[in-house]
Amino acid sequence: MHASPQAYEELVTRLKKTALLSSCSAVLGWDEQTYLPPAGTELRANQLALMAGMIHEQATNPEIGNLLQELEDKSEFGDDSFEQANIREARHEYDRATKLPRRLVEELSKVATLSHHAWVDARKKNQFQDFLPWLEQMIDLKREQASAIGYQGNQAYDALLDEYEPGTTSEMIEQAFVPLRNELVALVSAIKDSGITPDISILTRKYPVEKQREFSISAAEKIGFDFNAGRLDIAAHPFCSGFGPGDCRLTTRYDEHHFPGAFFGTLHEAGHGIYEQGLSQEHFGTPVGSFTSLGIHESQSRMWENLVGRSRAFWDHFFQPAQTLFPTALADVKQEEFYRAINDVRPSFIRVEADEVTYNLHIMLRFELEKALISGDLKPADLEAVWNEKFSEYFGLTPDSSANGCLQDVHWSAGLIGYFPTYALGNMYAAHFFNAAEKDLGDLSALIAKGEFTPLKEWLNQNIHSQGKLYRANRLVEVVTGETLSHEPLIDQLQNKYSELYNL
Ligand code: ZN
Numbered sequence: 001m002h003a004s005p006q007a008y009e010e011l012v013t014r015l016k017k018t019a020l021l022s023s024c025s026a027v028l029g030w031d032e033q034t035y036l037p038p039a040g041t042e043l044r045a046n047q048l049a050l051m052a053g054m055i056h057e058q059a060t061n062p063e064i065g066n067l068l069q070e071l072e073d074k075s076e077f078g079d080d081s082f083e084q085a086n087i088r089e090a091r092h093e094y095d096r097a098t099k100l101p102r103r104l105v106e107e108l109s110k111v112a113t114l115s116h117h118a119w120v121d122a123r124k125k126n127q128f129q130d131f132l133p134w135l136e137q138m139i140d141l142k143r144e145q146a147s148a149i150g151y152q153g154n155q156a157y158d159a160l161l162d163e164y165e166p167g168t169t170s171e172m173i174e175q176a177f178v179p180l181r182n183e184l185v186a187l188v189s190a191i192k193d194s195g196i197t198p199d200i201s202i203l204t205r206k207y208p209v210e211k212q213r214e215f216s217i218s219a220a221e222k223i224g225f226d227f228n229a230g231r232l233d234i235a236a237h238p239f240c241s242g243f244g245p246g247d248c249r250l251t252t253r254y255d256e257h258h259f260p261g262a263f264f265g266t267l268h269e270a271g272h273g274i275y276e277q278g279l280s281q282e283h284f285g286t287p288v289g290s291f292t293s294l295g296i297h298e299s300q301s302r303m304w305e306n307l308v309g310r311s312r313a314f315w316d317h318f319f320q321p322a323q324t325l326f327p328t329a330l331a332d333v334k335q336e337e338f339y340r341a342i343n344d345v346r347p348s349f350i351r352v353e354a355d356e357v358t359y360n361l362h363i364m365l366r367f368e369l370e371k372a373l374i375s376g377d378l379k380p381a382d383l384e385a386v387w388n389e390k391f392s393e394y395f396g397l398t399p400d401s402s403a404n405g406c407l408q409d410v411h412w413s414a415g416l417i418g419y420f421p422t423y424a425l426g427n428m429y430a431a432h433f434f435n436a437a438e439k440d441l442g443d444l445s446a447l448i449a450k451g452e453f454t455p456l457k458e459w460l461n462q463n464i465h466s467q468g469k470l471y472r473a474n475r476l477v478e479v480v481t482g483e484t485l486s487h488e489p490l491i492d493q494l495q496n497k498y499s500e501l502y503n504l
Contacts, residue, residue, distance in 0.1 A: 008083060011067045012286055015090060018058045019285030023244045025051040030249050033235045045113065056105060059097045068094060082288045085470045089287030092166060099148050108141050112415040119413030128384045128402040135380045135412060139373050142417050146374065157374045160418035164294040165425065167472035170371060172485070173421050176428060180487035181364050185394065187357055187494060187504075191345045192396075194502040198340040205329035209254040212262050215325050216252065219263070219318065220270035223304055224457035225250070226277055232266065237410070240269040240301075242276025245284050259329070260342055264305050271304030272297060274457060278465025287469035294419065296473050298426025299433060300460065306356050306427075307434045307493070308456070313448040315339050343501055347395040349404040357494055361394045363424040366409070370417050429477060431489035433464065436481040 025048060032044050068091050077083040115134035122131035146156035158169045213232075221227055235251035242248040250269040254262045275297060283289030291297050308314055315322075319335040330338070345355045351362040369387060372378035378386060387406040392398045399405030411419055437459045438444045447455055463480045470476075477485050498504065 007067050007070045008077075008087075011064065011071065011090060012086070014058070014061070014064055014067070015086070015287075016285030018055060019244070019290075021051065021055050021058060025055065026241050026243050030241045030243075030251075033237070033239065034233045034249075034251060049109065052109065056097065056102075059093065064090070064094050065098070080470070082283065082470060085288050085468075086283075086286045089166075089469045093287075096149060096163070099150070100145065101148065104141070104144060104148060108145065108415055111137055111141060112413070115413045115415075116410070119407065119410065123403050123407045126401050126403050126407075128407060131407060131413070132380060135383070138412065138415055139380055139417075142415060143374060143376075155371075155375075157371045157418060160374065161421065162418075164419050164422050165473060166293060167474060168293070168295070168425070170367075170421075172474070173367065173425070176485055176487045177364050177367065177421075177424065180360060180424075180428070180491060181394075183487065183491045184357060184361055184494075187491075187498065188345065188347060188361070188395075190504050191357070191498060191502045192347075194504060196502050197346075198344045199337060200341045200344050202329065202333050202337065203259045203341050204257045205259075207256060207259045207326050207329055209256055211325050212254050212256075212259070215322065216263050216266035218321075219309075220250070220266055220273075222451065223267070223270060223274070223308065223453045225270040225273045229277055230273055232269075238265050238269055240272035240276065242273070242279070245281040248273045248276045259326075264309055264342075267309040268301040268305040271301035274304070274460070275300040275465050278461040279468055280466050283468060289468050292464075292467070292469055292471070292476055293473040294422035295425035295429055296464065296476065298423055299429035300426075300464070302426050303430040303434055303460075307430060308448060308453070310343055310356065311445065311448060312339055313445040316449040317451040340501060343497070345498065345502075347397050349391075349397065349399050350408055357498060358395070360424045360427060360490075363420050365390055365394060366411075366420040367424075369406075370412070370420065374417065425473070425485075428485060428487060428490045429473070431493050432477050432481045432483055432485070433460070434493070435489050436463075 028044065028047055028051065032041075032048075036044055068087065071087050072091070075084075077087070111134070115131075115138055118134045119131050122128065142160060143156060146159040149159040149162070151159040151162075155170050161168060161170060161173075217227070217232060220232065229246045230248035230250060232250045232252060234253055236253060238251045238253055240248065240250050250266065250273050252262045252266045252269060275291060279291065280289045315335055315338065319338060322338075323330045323333075343355070345357045347358055348354060351359070351366075354362055365387070368390070369378060369383065372386075373380060373383070384402060384406050388399055391405065411417070434444070437456055441447070441455050441459060444456060447453070464476070467476065471479055474485055477483065483489075495504075
């Protein structure tokens with residue numbers, strides 16, 4: 001017997017309704033970060049909490065469980081079909097949502113808000129001790145969440161990681177991270193020993209904000225972000241929010257005396273935006289109409305920001321327009337000097353300001369520490385000391401303050417544990433995809449130097465964006481590239497690029 005013909009349609013209708021509600025909540029969230037007047041904060045928190053409750057109620061409606069059961073019992077769709085992927089992923093989301101007691105969901109949400117405020121304060125005062133009680137509470141709650149969700153083996157952390165990178169385990173990540181770390185530490189040290197230090201002061205000359213905005217928008221448009229279906233606004237912590245078909249919001253921030261921040265930040269967010277705009281509109285609201293994982297999302301932003309935006313070819317195309325737009329800053333600068341400045345590598349304390357090479361080391365440090373916090377091997381009270389010790393082991397520097405050390409990132413205060421590794425996974429996925437695109441399209445540098453970005457964008461649309469959650473991240477890499485996830489493509493790219501820049 002087959003499942004009733006309406007069962008699948010009814011499931012899709014329910015998923016789409018929940019997604020529509022989530023997209024309303026995303027509009028409120030975007031507005032909170034961009035235009036909300038300070039006095040509206042409490043009203044907005046109440047609006048968002050109400051929406052979260054409504055979304056949770058819809059997503060855990062027992063009728064979804066019944067429909068899934070019916071569809072699973074009478075499996076009638078092919079293994080690699082969009083329908084089967086929707087059933088598989090809807091089950092995954094439904095199970096995660098229903099395993100969490102409402103009390104825990106509410107407590108996590110409340111503690112995240114309060115803990116976030118405590119973190120902002122503690123960071124300002126540079127006092128890890130002020131944040132510690134909140135961190136302890138958050139870790140307890142996240143451990144409780146992990147055991148409610150369940151996991152295989154003894155890695156509670158995997159239950160948390162699964163929210164951001166479904167199907168990926170800490171063991172899989174370690175297999176790629178351990179060799180990557182060894183290679184990166186060696187590369188950073190060779191760069192340091194080269195004695196070459198590019199002149200980065202040219203990047204902190206005066207770059208008028210209005211011109212930066214104009215230049216960033218023109219580059220984002222050129223690489224393929226559709227401004228008819230999106231916009232760029234200012235936010236303190238830049239992000240991209242895809243509301244749904246036809247509406248994707250990018251944000252950035254400007255500093256008149258720092259060119260790379262807004263420019264590469266906009267390319268990065270536009271990379272996320274191009275992914276969102278490339279999702280299947282027809283399947284909006286179902287898993288195959290949404291992004292694969294945070295790691296795959298990040299692979300798109302990093303590709304446009306780094307593999308394209310920080311390449312020599314990119315500046316063959318864009319340096320002259322930049323010189324015309326910023327004559328005061330760039331009139332006496334040679335393209336090669338500029339290229340070297342935007343690819344300067346040096347260990348520094350702050351992750352979000354790190355270069356392409358040292359960036360992944362920042363992630364590995366956090367991955368190891370948060371895993372130990374969840375397993376109980378590391379007590380929150382010892383976090384700062386262990387952070388500083390490991391930091392000096394990886395970077396040869398010891399953080400000079402809590403704000404420049406373990407208090408620098410928002411994630412742990414907001415309960416985002418298991419999130420960090422997706423940044424480094426994104427870099428590794430990007431390297432795999434870029435190589436595969438080059439195999440199909442020929443010399444990408446030659447296209448980029450001519451300002452021809454459409455072939456790469458369309459290749460990504462076809463192979464990655466339009467597939468949504470048809471495959472899990474690991475499988476997507478295999479299907480698209482014929483390879484399994486490895487540190488090698490990334491390390492090869494970095495070694496090639498930086499050996500030439502630093503005469504290694
Ligand atoms: Zn990103």
